[in-house]
Amino acid sequence: MLGGQGADGTGCSLSGADAAMDRTLEALYGSGGGGGSGGDGATAGRGGGSQGAASGARSGGLGGSAPQVARWLGDIRTYFPTSVVQVMQRDAIDRLGLSALLLEPEMLEAVEADVHLVGTLLSLNKAMPETTKNTARAVVRKVVADLEKRLATRTRATLTGALDRSARISRPRHRDIDWDRTIRANLKNYLPDHRTVVPERLIGFGRAARGVKKDVVLCIDQSGSMAASVVYASVFGAVLASMRSLATRLVVFDTSVVDLTEELDDPVDVLFGTQLGGGTDINRALAYCQSQITRPADTVVVLISDLYEGGIREEMLGRVAAMKASGVQFVALLALSDEGAPSYDREHAAALAALGAPAFACTPDLFPEVMAAAIERRQLPIPDMAMHQ
Incomplete structure (x- = not known):
C-alpha cells in the first residue's frame, strides 16, 4: 500500500x-514476508526452498508462533472481506510454510474456514495431535454444513425429477405423457393432409415408486491435488445417500482402495x-x-x-469399456470443484473419450445436472471447452 514504510517515496x-492494514499486508507480502508479492513468491513457498522462505518470512513477517499468526488472522478479518481473507490465508500457508501451525487449536480457531x-x-x-482434532472437526463440520446448505436442496430436487422421468411407461396419464418422445415414436403415422401425427403408442414419464431405482458409485482419487474434489464429492455422497431412490456407494483410493459407504450418514x-x-x-x-x-x-x-x-x-x-458394454453409465470428472480443470493425463483422457466417456472438469453447481443426465441416459451437459480429448 503506497504511503507505508518510508512513505514508499510518496x-x-x-x-x-490504513497504517494497520498496511502492516497486515507487509507481514505477508513484504520483503520479510516470503520473497515479495505475486505468484513467484507463492511458487517458491511450495517448491523445494520452502524451508528457507519460511524461516526468512518469520523473522521479518508473521513470526513462527501460533499466537502471533492468530493475531494476524484476526487483523485481516478486521480489514478485508471474507473472499480476500481466504486468499490471504492460502497465500500465508503456501508462501510462509505455516501448515504445521494449523496443528495448534488456537490457530484453527482464528482462521476463516x-x-x-x-x-x-x-x-x-495423520500428524494431528488429539488436542487439535476436536477443533479441526469443528472447522470441517462448519464448512460441510455450509456446502450442504448450498447444494443439498437443489441436488435432491434435480435428481428426484430425473428418477421420475427415467421410469418410462407405455400407458401414461395425460399429464405424464412425454410428448417429445411420443411424437418421435409415431412419426410414421403422420397424415400430411391433416398435418397430424396419429399417436398409436404413448410414452410417458413414470412416477417413481418406492424403493431403489438407481445405484450410484462415486470413485474418488484422494491424491493431494484432488483435495477440493474430495471435499465436494463427500458432501454430494452424503446428499445422494439420503435419497431413498438411490443406493450410493463411496470409494476413495490412492494405491489402495477404501470403501467409506458406511460413513455416508456423516460427511465429516x-x-x-x-x-x-x-x-x-x-x-485397482x-x-x-x-x-x-x-x-x-x-x-x-x-x-x-x-x-x-x-x-x-x-x-x-x-x-x-466392459462396464459401458454391460450398460453402466460411466462418468469421468477431472475435478469436482470451482477451480477449473487441473493438470491431468491427456493421453488417458483421450482414451476415455474414445470409449465414449469424455473426461471434463465439473463445478459443484453443475454436478446435479450431470448426475440427472446420467440417470436419464442422455447426453451429459459438458461445459464449453471443458471436454478434454
Whole structure:
C-alpha cells in the first residue's frame, strides 16, 4: 500500500486504520514476508526452498508462533472481506510454510474456514495431535454444513425429477405423457393432409415408486491435488445417500482402495476417513467398483480423478469399456470443484473419450445436472471447452 514504510517515496505516510492494514499486508507480502508479492513468491513457498522462505518470512513477517499468526488472522478479518481473507490465508500457508501451525487449536480457531483449509487439514490429519482434532472437526463440520446448505436442496430436487422421468411407461396419464418422445415414436403415422401425427403408442414419464431405482458409485482419487474434489464429492455422497431412490456407494483410493459407504450418514466422518497424498491406482479402484455392480443397466459410476495412473493402463481402460458394454453409465470428472480443470493425463483422457466417456472438469453447481443426465441416459451437459480429448 503506497504511503507505508518510508512513505514508499510518496511523501505521504499512512496513519490509523490504513497504517494497520498496511502492516497486515507487509507481514505477508513484504520483503520479510516470503520473497515479495505475486505468484513467484507463492511458487517458491511450495517448491523445494520452502524451508528457507519460511524461516526468512518469520523473522521479518508473521513470526513462527501460533499466537502471533492468530493475531494476524484476526487483523485481516478486521480489514478485508471474507473472499480476500481466504486468499490471504492460502497465500500465508503456501508462501510462509505455516501448515504445521494449523496443528495448534488456537490457530484453527482464528482462521476463516473454507474448502481449501479443509483440504489442508485433511492432508495433516495423520500428524494431528488429539488436542487439535476436536477443533479441526469443528472447522470441517462448519464448512460441510455450509456446502450442504448450498447444494443439498437443489441436488435432491434435480435428481428426484430425473428418477421420475427415467421410469418410462407405455400407458401414461395425460399429464405424464412425454410428448417429445411420443411424437418421435409415431412419426410414421403422420397424415400430411391433416398435418397430424396419429399417436398409436404413448410414452410417458413414470412416477417413481418406492424403493431403489438407481445405484450410484462415486470413485474418488484422494491424491493431494484432488483435495477440493474430495471435499465436494463427500458432501454430494452424503446428499445422494439420503435419497431413498438411490443406493450410493463411496470409494476413495490412492494405491489402495477404501470403501467409506458406511460413513455416508456423516460427511465429516467420510472426510476424516480419507488420506490425501500418495500414489494412484485407478485400475485397482475400478476393479473394486466393478465387483460391487449388481444391476449394470441401473448403475452410474462416477470416477473423479486427474487420471494420472500408476496402475495398469490397459486394464483400466478395459474395465471402463466392459462396464459401458454391460450398460453402466460411466462418468469421468477431472475435478469436482470451482477451480477449473487441473493438470491431468491427456493421453488417458483421450482414451476415455474414445470409449465414449469424455473426461471434463465439473463445478459443484453443475454436478446435479450431470448426475440427472446420467440417470436419464442422455447426453451429459459438458461445459464449453471443458471436454478434454
